[in-house]
Amino acid sequence: xxxxxxxxxxxxxxxxGEGKMTDKQARIIAAAADLFAEKGYASSSTSEIASRAGVAxxxxxxxxxxxxxxLLTIAKPAIIKLLAPFLLREFKDVLHARYGAYEEFxxxxxxxxxxxxxxxxxxFKVLLQELPFHPELQQQxxxxxxxxxxxxxLSVIRKFQDEGSLAPLPPLTVLRLTASGIMGYILAHLVxxxxxxxxxxxxxxxxxxxxxxxxxLAP
Amino acid sequence: xxxxxxxxxxxxxxxxGEGKMTDKQARIIAAAADLFAEKGYASSSTSEIASRAGVAxxxxxxxxxxxxxxLLTIAKPAIIKLLAPFLLREFKDVLHARYGAYEEFxxxxxxxxxxxxxxxxxxFKVLLQELPFHPELQQQxxxxxxxxxxxxxLSVIRKFQDEGSLAPLPPLTVLRLTASGIMGYILAHLVxxxxxxxxxxxxxxxxxxxxxxxxxLAP
Amino acid sequence: xxxxxxxxxxxxxxxxGEGKMTDKQARIIAAAADLFAEKGYASSSTSEIASRAGVAxxxxxxxxxxxxxxLLTIAKPAIIKLLAPFLLREFKDVLHARYGAYEEFxxxxxxxxxxxxxxxxxxFKVLLQELPFHPELQQQxxxxxxxxxxxxxLSVIRKFQDEGSLAPLPPLTVLRLTASGIMGYILAHLVxxxxxxxxxxxxxxxxxxxxxxxxxLAP
Amino acid sequence: xxxxxxxxxxxxxxxxGEGKMTDKQARIIAAAADLFAEKGYASSSTSEIASRAGVAxxxxxxxxxxxxxxLLTIAKPAIIKLLAPFLLREFKDVLHARYGAYEEFxxxxxxxxxxxxxxxxxxFKVLLQELPFHPELQQQxxxxxxxxxxxxxLSVIRKFQDEGSLAPLPPLTVLRLTASGIMGYILAHLVxxxxxxxxxxxxxxxxxxxxxxxxxLAP
DNA sequence: AATGAATGAGACTTCATTCAT
DNA sequence: CATGAATGAAGTCTCATTCAT
Numbered sequence: 051x052x053x054x055x056x057x058x059x060x061x062x063x064x065x066x067g068e069g070k071m072t073d074k075q076a077r078i079i080a081a082a083a084d085l086f087a088e089k090g091y092a093s094s095s096t097s098e099i100a101s102r103a104g105v106a107x108x109x110x111x112x113x114x115x116x117x118x119x120x121l122l123t124i125a126k127p128a129i130i131k132l133l134a135p136f137l138l139r140e141f142k143d144v145l146h147a148r149y150g151a152y153e154e155f156x157x158x159x160x161x162x163x164x165x166x167x168x169x170x171x172x173x174f175k176v177l178l179q180e181l182p183f184h185p186e187l188q189q190q191x192x193x194x195x196x197x198x199x200x201x202x203x204l205s206v207i208r209k210f211q212d213e214g215s216l217a218p219l220p221p222l223t224v225l226r227l228t229a230s231g232i233m234g235y236i237l238a239h240l241v242x243x244x245x246x247x248x249x250x251x252x253x254x255x256x257x258x259x260x261x262x263x264x265x266x267l268a269p
Numbered sequence: 270x271x272x273x274x275x276x277x278x279x280x281x282x283x284x285x286g287e288g289k290m291t292d293k294q295a296r297i298i299a300a301a302a303d304l305f306a307e308k309g310y311a312s313s314s315t316s317e318i319a320s321r322a323g324v325a326x327x328x329x330x331x332x333x334x335x336x337x338x339x340l341l342t343i344a345k346p347a348i349i350k351l352l353a354p355f356l357l358r359e360f361k362d363v364l365h366a367r368y369g370a371y372e373e374f375x376x377x378x379x380x381x382x383x384x385x386x387x388x389x390x391x392x393f394k395v396l397l398q399e400l401p402f403h404p405e406l407q408q409q410x411x412x413x414x415x416x417x418x419x420x421x422x423l424s425v426i427r428k429f430q431d432e433g434s435l436a437p438l439p440p441l442t443v444l445r446l447t448a449s450g451i452m453g454y455i456l457a458h459l460v461x462x463x464x465x466x467x468x469x470x471x472x473x474x475x476x477x478x479x480x481x482x483x484x485x486l487a488p
Numbered sequence: 489x490x491x492x493x494x495x496x497x498x499x500x501x502x503x504x505g506e507g508k509m510t511d512k513q514a515r516i517i518a519a520a521a522d523l524f525a526e527k528g529y530a531s532s533s534t535s536e537i538a539s540r541a542g543v544a545x546x547x548x549x550x551x552x553x554x555x556x557x558x559l560l561t562i563a564k565p566a567i568i569k570l571l572a573p574f575l576l577r578e579f580k581d582v583l584h585a586r587y588g589a590y591e592e593f594x595x596x597x598x599x600x601x602x603x604x605x606x607x608x609x610x611x612f613k614v615l616l617q618e619l620p621f622h623p624e625l626q627q628q629x630x631x632x633x634x635x636x637x638x639x640x641x642l643s644v645i646r647k648f649q650d651e652g653s654l655a656p657l658p659p660l661t662v663l664r665l666t667a668s669g670i671m672g673y674i675l676a677h678l679v680x681x682x683x684x685x686x687x688x689x690x691x692x693x694x695x696x697x698x699x700x701x702x703x704x705l706a707p
Numbered sequence: 708x709x710x711x712x713x714x715x716x717x718x719x720x721x722x723x724g725e726g727k728m729t730d731k732q733a734r735i736i737a738a739a740a741d742l743f744a745e746k747g748y749a750s751s752s753t754s755e756i757a758s759r760a761g762v763a764x765x766x767x768x769x770x771x772x773x774x775x776x777x778l779l780t781i782a783k784p785a786i787i788k789l790l791a792p793f794l795l796r797e798f799k800d801v802l803h804a805r806y807g808a809y810e811e812f813x814x815x816x817x818x819x820x821x822x823x824x825x826x827x828x829x830x831f832k833v834l835l836q837e838l839p840f841h842p843e844l845q846q847q848x849x850x851x852x853x854x855x856x857x858x859x860x861l862s863v864i865r866k867f868q869d870e871g872s873l874a875p876l877p878p879l880t881v882l883r884l885t886a887s888g889i890m891g892y893i894l895a896h897l898v899x900x901x902x903x904x905x906x907x908x909x910x911x912x913x914x915x916x917x918x919x920x921x922x923x924l925a926p
Numbered sequence: 927a928a929t930g931a932a933t934g935a936g937a938c939t940t941c942a943t944t945c946a947t
Numbered sequence: 948c949a950t951g952a953a954t955g956a957a958g959t960c961t962c963a964t965t966c967a968t
Contacts, residue, residue: 074928090402092311096963106929111964175401182398183309222468223477226457227450234449249441258438262446266485291952315938325954330939332952512949528840530749534942544950549943613839620836621747657915660906664895665888665919672887687879696880704923729931753959763933768960770931 056080057170059131075113077103082120087172091121091180121176122186128177129191131170135162136199145206151215153264155206160232160260167236168243217269228263235259275299276389278350294332296322301339306391310340310399340395341405347396348410350389354381355418364425370434372483374425379451379475386455387462436488447482454478494518495608497569513551515541520558525610529559529618559614560624566615567629569608573600574637583644589653591702593644598670598698605674606681638663655707666701673697713737714827716788732770734760739777744829748778748837778833779843785834786848788827792819793856802863808872810921812863817889817913824893825900874926885920892916 060080064071071079081103085094096117100107114120134140149155167174181187207224210216216224235255242250275283279299283290290298300322304313315336319326333339353359368374386393400406426443429435435443454474461469498518502509509517519541523532534555538545552558572578582593605612619625645662648654654662673693680688713721717737721728728736738760742751753774757764771777791797801812824831838844864881867873873881892912899907 230449230453262485266481668891700923704919
């Protein structure tokens with residue numbers, strides 16, 4: 051998975067946010083994300099990060115106080131990015147939008163997140179792999195999820211239930227079932243991409259998944 | 270998650286298999302699994318494993334040539350155990366059994382695996398977390414999955430399709446959708462257990478999941 | 489140089505001396521000598537010695553208090569054996585024997601020691617390699633050499649000088665020159681044997697060496 | 708033999724060659740050579756090398772990837788240095804020089820090499836002691852010896868034979884006899900130096916040795 | 927800002943030796 | 948006598964971090 055193109059999230063980090071990043075900072079972050087995704091945080095050495103980034107080892111520590119800082123710089127924003135479309139602000143319009151049915155809403159969300167994730171594979175991989183070991187990340191996730199994202203999603207679900215296009219199950223259950231369906235699809239996509247599997251028919255699978263979810267959750 | 274009760278898989282390892290394990294070996298394996306689950310393989314030091322197991326560090330290396338050996342001793346059998354019910358031999362009867370419909374089959378499998386996994390949480394956690402980083406484990410997984418498990422599952426699916434109780438989707442797609450539904454349920458269960466969440470109604474969720482799968486995959 | 493035949497010195501050790509050796513002791517000594525010759529004393533582990541001898545590691549320490557004991561058991565007698573023909577007792581007759589000239593004496597000694605050394609290569613190798621690092625061995629060597637061997641050799645040399653068949657150089661010088669000639673021959677022989685060199689004509693070289701010594705040291 | 712003066716070969720290594728050495732590198736090499744000579748490579752610990760060099764243990768490994776690297780850095784060049792005067796280039800003039808007889812040639816070579824060796828005792832000791840255990844060193848020795856040194860020496864010998872100042876023995880035999888004579892002299896010199904022996908008359912012994920060689924190898 | 931040599935704590939592993947069986 | 952599991956000291960080497968340049 052050694053890949054020299056910068057993933058989009060990095061480009062964004064580079065410009066956006068507080069202080070702009072120098073080119074070297076970007077190279078460091080890119081190299082770190084690369085390595086973390088490949089071998090895991092704990093097995094990646096700062097010296098290898100430095101050499102892959104083409105900078106001196108000391109330079110890393112000028113910009114990031116510790117190795118863990120490096121991880122957090124990568125992973126904390128990742129949580130936000132991943133959940134962005136469900137955040138309070140961005141989601142406002144959706145609530146009042148005219149999605150004909152749950153199915154359409156699903157399709158919109160699924161394609162959008164799939165695109166983000168497959169464009170930022172390494173970022174996603176790091177997040178998934180390191181989340182279990184770093185309380186700071188878990189907290190960050192909880193903090194974004196609980197007050198900002200969950201309520202939004204639950205109210206969308208309730209809206210569709212009220213409109214009669216969704217089974218009257220507990221909203222959290224609906225969410226769980228929907229999420230596992232979509233995550234299952236995304237993971238399969240990633241695995242298929244990793245192995246250049248030819249048996250994988252992208253759109254057919256997407257449609258099957260959405261149809262399955264819609265049918266399974268029909269009232 | 271410091272827990273002194275031995276998980277069932279360890280008891281089995283202790284007696285079963287080739288050479289019986291001494292008490293110290295068992296303590297080493299238990300301590301290692303504990304730590305690996307908690308902090309990950311790479312961040313667990315052999316010295317901490319030793320002290321948690323109450324043995325000298327050297328003792329570890331008398332029984333397991335390297336630290337990685339320790340991981341493999343834990344994780345390789347885990348793959349088999351996890352997939353055991355789907356293995357060629359054990360599965361034979363299922364194929365000819367009178368499961369009324371896909372739904373019943375699902376319920377049987379789901380409860381069975383859920384039980385195994387929640388009894389062997391640490392084992393399962395180690396496996397999930399280390400699989401991405403250890404090619405040996407991936408290969409072991411592929412070797413059990415591809416020739417021994419997959420064909421079985423696919424033929425069950427085809428049977429139900431032939432009987433008209435399952436939608437005529439590609440069998441692999443059916444498998445994926447089913448698997449993500451069940452894994453989603455199991456993960457939610459584990460997370461809920463970890464946080465002593467009260468909102469979690471075990472049987473209600475199981476039934477909802479199975480109903481959802483059955484409905485979503487109905488012909 | 490892995491060789492299962494026992495070298496003669498071992499056979500002798502086995503029977504001769506104080507307490508008779510058990511079979512296991514002999515196997516331990518043989519394995520140790522083997523390994524010491526191959527990798528040196530410091531790089532040979534007692535565990536490898538044990539496994540090569542086919543005994544348990546503990547067994548070694550039942551017979552030899554420490555690893556160093558093992559070395560000394562091998563090497564100390566070796567010094568005696570190597571110098572035996574020049575020792576007080578055995579040498580008595582030589583002093584009065586009718587060796588026509590220094591040349592004949594040389595030939596006798598050279599062939600005799602060459603035979604011993606090439607029959608006990610491993611023993612010799614260990615001695616040569618470990619002597620520099622073990623003061624006990626050096627002392628043992630000095631103790632045998634200085635009072636028991638040197639005087640003998642010097643008086644033989646003086647005898648030949650008196651008889652007019654040897655240059656009137658300082659006896660120690662004669663000894664040094666003679667010794668280096670013979671050692672050079674023996675080392676060349678061993679190296680040639682080690683490499684199955686075909687260019688090596690055993691007897692021709694021996695004769696050349698002796699002729700060279702005799703001529704170089706002629707009065 | 709703890710000696711703080713740097714032997715000449717180290718001074719040369721320090722400046723000469725590719726990358727210049729820092730002061731710490733030199734101290735590390737010096738300490739290592741010291742210890743290797745004293746206790747042998749296998750019995751010298753990197754921690755003792757570090758403390759004798761006055762650096763942290765980690766520093767050693769910044770400069771030399773492994774302990775063996777340290778040995779090779781010391782020993783490989785040593786082989787070249789030891790054989791330098793017999794190398795193709797440096798030797799060219801000798802072939803056409805007017806050495807009156809083999810005797811003069813011997814005297815030149817012997818004094819030259821004796822001087823080098825006694826100035827670089829530790830280096831020589833390490834080489835002699837470690838050669839048997841390190842195939843890399845043996846190969847390096849063979850590679851310099853066989854194509855670059857041997858042919859030179861043999862042709863010098865042949866030249867003297869043609870001129871009638873050397874016995875018509877096989878050149879390799881002449882070489883062996885000469886070499887053992889000179890090595891015997893050098894070793895005796897070193898031993899005498901080590902023990903402050905007073906019986907040792909440097910020049911008398913050298914002359915005796917050369918006379919002996921010349922006479923022994925006269926036609 | 928950037929470097930990279932230096933550090934020392936700590937990682938994994940080996941080993942000679944002991945001791946209960 | 949023999950075993951081999953157990954030990955803990957010591958070995959080689961890695962690593963995140965610091966600091967003078």
